[in-house]
Amino acid sequence: MPEGPSIVILKEAVQQFKNKKVIAASGNSKKLDIELFEGQIITGFKSWGKHFLICFPKFTVRIHFMLFGSYRINEHTDRPARLHLQFNNGELNFYACSLKLIEQPLDEVYDWSADVMNPSFDHTKAIEKLQTQPDMLACDAILDQHIFSGAGNIFKNEVLFRIRIHPESRIGNLPNEKLQELVTETVNYAFDFLSWKKEFILKKHWLAHTKSICPRDQVKFHKAILGKTHRRSFYCDVCQILY
DNA sequence: AGTAGTGTTCGGCC
DNA sequence: TGGCCGAACACTAC
Numbered sequence: 001m002p003e004g005p006s007i008v009i010l011k012e013a014v015q016q017f018k019n020k021k022v023i024a025a026s027g028n029s030k031k032l033d034i035e036l037f038e039g040q041i042i043t044g045f046k047s048w049g050k051h052f053l054i055c056f057p058k059f060t061v062r063i064h065f066m067l068f069g070s071y072r073i074n075e076h077t078d079r080p081a082r083l084h085l086q087f088n089n090g091e092l093n094f095y096a097c098s099l100k101l102i103e104q105p106l107d108e109v110y111d112w113s114a115d116v117m118n119p120s121f122d123h124t125k126a127i128e129k130l131q132t133q134p135d136m137l138a139c140d141a142i143l144d145q146h147i148f149s150g151a152g153n154i155f156k157n158e159v160l161f162r163i164r165i166h167p168e169s170r171i172g173n174l175p176n177e178k179l180q181e182l183v184t185e186t187v188n189y190a191f192d193f194l195s196w197k198k199e200f201i202l203k204k205h206w207l208a209h210t211k212s213i214c215p216r217d218q219v220k221f222h223k224a225i226l227g228k229t230h231r232r233s234f235y236c237d238v239c240q241i242l243y
Numbered sequence: 244a245g246t247a248g249t250g251t252t253c254g255g256c257c
Numbered sequence: 258t259g260g261c262c263g264a265a266c267a268c269t270a271c
Contacts, residue, residue: 050250068248202249
């Protein structure tokens with residue numbers, strides 16, 4: 001569930017509750033007082049990368065699904081809900097997620113130009129952020145939420161394969177053309193991910209992530225835990241160049 | 244049936 | 258102070 005495009009899908013799916021009043025709220029969150037939401041009207045839903053934001057007039061609830069979080073719209077599972085919101089026209093249930101109350105204006109909290117799904121994503125700013133960290137490995141750069149908010153481990157493996165960059169390449173060693181590609185293809189993959197996910201054919205389009213054979217060279221992929229992020233990388237050392 | 248992972252935070256250590 | 262590391266969290270697809 002977690003990566004940015006999945007949050008955009010969620011945002012679209014809950015529009016029926018925009019401008020609706022929460023008539024009852026419950027849940028097992030220890031982080032915040034859920035009764036706060038009862039009687040409140042939802043003014044809208046937003047997202048920043050992997051953060052799903054439920055906006056009320058005076059505050060916002062931030063939901064992060066981490067690795068295992070899930071939700072149900074107008075139905076429920078047999079698990080206890082972390083957050084249950086009841087409306088006259090339906091219900092919203094969130095499970096195993098992290099909740100946080102945001103009381104500041106969202107524009108003070110979030111850099112919208114870092115969100116790969118946001119129309120205001122700023123390519124030039126992303127390049128500048130990358131250039132300030134020349135020692136960073138490419139595999140860590142794509143997972144950096146300040147640079148590519150919403151990108152996750154699937155992004156990392158697919159984008160690096162697409163642009164033929166070895167995951168352990170240093171950002172500072174990339175030729176300018178490759179650095180530009182890193183940014184453009186991360187955004188391109190975000191929108192491919194979104195449309196494939198909507199059609200339930202995301203996995204079918206994986207070229208590298210979880211794969212054992214390189215589709216270009218037919219040689220064995222390497223599978224290794226790499227970088228400061230210690231996440232699985234799948235890569236081909238024939239077609240992915242180490243810079 | 245057991246394992247590993249679309250992720251992040253926090254506390255401890257050096 | 259700060260970077261690094263591992264644990265914790267909690268669910269389910271394969």
